[in-house]
Amino acid sequence: MTDSKASMQASADIVLANPRGFCAGVDRAIIIVEQALEKFGAPIYVRNEVVHNKFVVDGLRAKGAIFVKNLDEIPTGSTVIFSAHGVSKAVRAEAESRGLIAYDATCPLVTKVHIEVAKMRDAGMEIIMIGHNGHPEVEGTMGQIEPGQVESDYDEDDEVVATGMYLVETSADVAQLQVKNPDKLAFVTQTTLSMDDAATVIEALKAKYPNIHAPKSEDICYATQNRQDAVKLMAKDCDLVIIIGSPNSSNSNRLREVAEKQGVEAYLVDNASYLQASWLVGKKKIGVSAGASAPEVLVKEVISQLQHMGAQQVEELQGVIESVVFQLPKNLTAAASKKT
Ligand code: SF4
Numbered sequence: 001m002t003d004s005k006a007s008m009q010a011s012a013d014i015v016l017a018n019p020r021g022f023c024a025g026v027d028r029a030i031i032i033v034e035q036a037l038e039k040f041g042a043p044i045y046v047r048n049e050v051v052h053n054k055f056v057v058d059g060l061r062a063k064g065a066i067f068v069k070n071l072d073e074i075p076t077g078s079t080v081i082f083s084a085h086g087v088s089k090a091v092r093a094e095a096e097s098r099g100l101i102a103y104d105a106t107c108p109l110v111t112k113v114h115i116e117v118a119k120m121r122d123a124g125m126e127i128i129m130i131g132h133n134g135h136p137e138v139e140g141t142m143g144q145i146e147p148g149q150v151e152s153d154y155d156e157d158d159e160v161v162a163t164g165m166y167l168v169e170t171s172a173d174v175a176q177l178q179v180k181n182p183d184k185l186a187f188v189t190q191t192t193l194s195m196d197d198a199a200t201v202i203e204a205l206k207a208k209y210p211n212i213h214a215p216k217s218e219d220i221c222y223a224t225q226n227r228q229d230a231v232k233l234m235a236k237d238c239d240l241v242i243i244i245g246s247p248n249s250s251n252s253n254r255l256r257e258v259a260e261k262q263g264v265e266a267y268l269v270d271n272a273s274y275l276q277a278s279w280l281v282g283k284k285k286i287g288v289s290a291g292a293s294a295p296e297v298l299v300k301e302v303i304s305q306l307q308h309m310g311a312q313q314v315e316e317l318q319g320v321i322e323s324v325v326f327q328l329p330k331n332l333t334a335a336a337s338k339k340t
Pocket residue numbers: 023024025026084107108109110191192221222223224251292
């Protein structure tokens with residue numbers, strides 16, 4: 001470490017992207033778990049990681065949250081919180097049938113996509129989702145179509161009576177796609193995609209299906225857009241970019257890719273202990289940002305470790321000021337006020 005410090009002592013400065021870190025949906029999801037713990041006491045069960053950040057999840061676990069993959073791991077009658085990524089209709093129904101008391105930390109911007117899917121389905125459309133296979137948000141959004149409705153059903157007059165939903169990740173997937181009726185087709189996207197990659201896939205969809213119906217407003221959320229724009233702006237003047245975020249965080253991975261697409265060496269680190277002194281050798285400007293689920297305390301630790309490795313000045317870039325705040329679920333605030 002000391003050798004590397006000496007070798008890059010030269011003059012690497014740090015620039016901080018703005019905005020970075022927590023978005024309104026992540027803030028809300030964490031507050032929901034904390035309030036549930038405070039008002040109802042431990043244990044509080046959480047289906048999936050409430051947000052994709054190890055530091056946040058470990059902190060909530062230490063306070064008494066129990067994270068589970070499946071609802072059948074939760075004793076009947078317990079309290080469960082659905083993660084910020086949203087859940088399928090089947091999961092909601094299962095929670096009800098098992099007598100679980102559910103509080104929903106689904107980000108309202110994910111819920112907005114769920115509502116779009118429901119409207120498209122009610123209009124008799126088949127729906128294409130652009131997203132990453134296996135991501136919990138994709139499972140939740142695809143799961144807005146009733147189980148058994150994954151393929152479109154047609155009546156004897158060949159009219160759609162139940163719509164299907166298809167998942168595509170790339171333009172190559174679009175080329176392979178076979179739909180029943182190209183004139184009754186709509187698309188939605190995951191909220192945390194790369195804006196540039198999503199634009200390419202949407203272009204391919206529009207070229208193949210000229211009558212495809214687009215969502216009313218952009219599904220990629222404000223926080224994803226602002227953080228990608230900020231990294232793009234920052235990266236063009238940097239020769240190294242560090243993104244703070246957990247490996248399973250979609251939006252954090254996209255930030256690293258955005259920097260890399262600017263031709264800059266870029267790494268995703270969960271925390272300061274993952275930084276390698278060799279990355280800094282010969283570098284002049286190090287850009288730092290954090291995904292929407294990474295807390296500012298981790299940014300501070302990364303800066304301090306970079307300085308320990310020899311980095312010098314820290315400059316905070318100007319950026320969009322975010323003022324979005326989401327309300328807590330009504331059933332939580334009502335239950336919480338009864339208990340106080
Ligand atoms: S990244 Fe966007 S969609 Fe996801 S929780 Fe934050 S605001 Fe909501």
